[in-house]
Amino acid sequence: MAFGKPMVWGQGSKEMVRVGESAGSKKIRVVEVGFGGVEEIVKKQSSYMAKRQRGPLNKPQPQGGGFLEQAYDRCRQICKEYAKTFYLGTLLMTPERRRAIWAIYVWCRRTDELVDGPNADHMSVRVLDRWEERLQDIFSGCPYDMLDAALADTLCKFPVDIKPFEEMIEGMRMDLWKCRYQSFEELYLYCYRVAGTVGLMSVPIMGIAPDSPASTRGIYDAALFLGIGNQLANILRDVGEDAQRGRVYLPQDELAQFGLSDADVMSRKVTDGWRAFMKQQIARARFYFDQAEIGASHLDKDSRWPIWSSLMLYSKILDAIEENDYDNLTKRAYVGRAKKLLTLPLAYMRSLAVPSLKNTKKK
Numbered sequence: 001m002a003f004g005k006p007m008v009w010g011q012g013s014k015e016m017v018r019v020g021e022s023a024g025s026k027k028i029r030v031v032e033v034g035f036g037g038v039e040e041i042v043k044k045q046s047s048y049m050a051k052r053q054r055g056p057l058n059k060p061q062p063q064g065g066g067f068l069e070q071a072y073d074r075c076r077q078i079c080k081e082y083a084k085t086f087y088l089g090t091l092l093m094t095p096e097r098r099r100a101i102w103a104i105y106v107w108c109r110r111t112d113e114l115v116d117g118p119n120a121d122h123m124s125v126r127v128l129d130r131w132e133e134r135l136q137d138i139f140s141g142c143p144y145d146m147l148d149a150a151l152a153d154t155l156c157k158f159p160v161d162i163k164p165f166e167e168m169i170e171g172m173r174m175d176l177w178k179c180r181y182q183s184f185e186e187l188y189l190y191c192y193r194v195a196g197t198v199g200l201m202s203v204p205i206m207g208i209a210p211d212s213p214a215s216t217r218g219i220y221d222a223a224l225f226l227g228i229g230n231q232l233a234n235i236l237r238d239v240g241e242d243a244q245r246g247r248v249y250l251p252q253d254e255l256a257q258f259g260l261s262d263a264d265v266m267s268r269k270v271t272d273g274w275r276a277f278m279k280q281q282i283a284r285a286r287f288y289f290d291q292a293e294i295g296a297s298h299l300d301k302d303s304r305w306p307i308w309s310s311l312m313l314y315s316k317i318l319d320a321i322e323e324n325d326y327d328n329l330t331k332r333a334y335v336g337r338a339k340k341l342l343t344l345p346l347a348y349m350r351s352l353a354v355p356s357l358k359n360t361k362k363k
Helices: 040-053 067-083 084-091 095-116 125-139 146-157 163-178 184-206 217-237 239-244 253-257 262-267 272-296 299-323 337-351
Strands: 007-015 028-034
Touching: 028 084, 028 184, 028 272, 040 163, 040 184, 040 217, 067 084, 067 095, 067 146, 084 095, 084 299, 084 337, 095 125, 095 146, 095 163, 095 184, 095 299, 125 146, 125 163, 163 184, 184 217, 217 239, 217 272, 217 299, 239 262, 253 262, 253 299, 272 299, 299 337
Parallel strands: none
Antiparallel strands: 007 028
């Protein structure tokens, strides 16, 4: 799949020093670009939204009735089982929106499990090709099973484009042949495909606050950056587990800057050099969470709680790595149930914030 040149947001790839982060004199390299034609996705979905406001979307519709109710309920059960905290946040959303988010979540989870699930040993290019064909059938109104039907119905009701879904499948293809990343730019592309795309899928479902003074593109960027931050947190949490599978989702050039290599990762020994390296990686992940915060309060008010919950809980993974003295080689950073429950009311309070132009630019 051809991606062409990256779409620039801000100044593209740049050097940045985080004030207040204990990263010493090291600079944190971040990427503020969207791959895969983000601008095209935003324009298409915004156009669909305008059409939706004038009347029903002109998309093929699956058969309805009790079957769809069962389909959405099954999506609800899966979301509740595997994403308990996020699920609680969705209960504040309107019924139509929360059903749609459950359907999106289930499709993303099923896609991820093709590569990381119990049947991952049987994964092949052909399996992903067939999965992409099924995706195209869903967008054509011809779902294969009950869970596909829920997503097909969601697509009739919300202005979601196929491109982010295709990009996610492309990210799964990367896992079939790529287990090292030379630079953060390479890793960013992977994070964009497997997680940033979730934000692009979700904005049309979540909705933008009518009184938001921010640009549509700015809100999409913030959603994309939340996905990037979440994926970086996952990567840092799972370094030890991934190493046992022969995978290193860390920038090779940055490891070298700290005198580290794959051998150090595989040895699973925490050294001062490793701690310094991890401080830099954590600072970068927090940069993306900070960018995500800018747009979170510009979503529709009924949709903000699950987003703030996700943002704050994934940030706590970074806190847990620090509390483990940066040992993510032999320990898995864990956010306990009590901390999760305590985060929910705090996230709810953040979700009540009135949208403003602070730290945003109107286009």
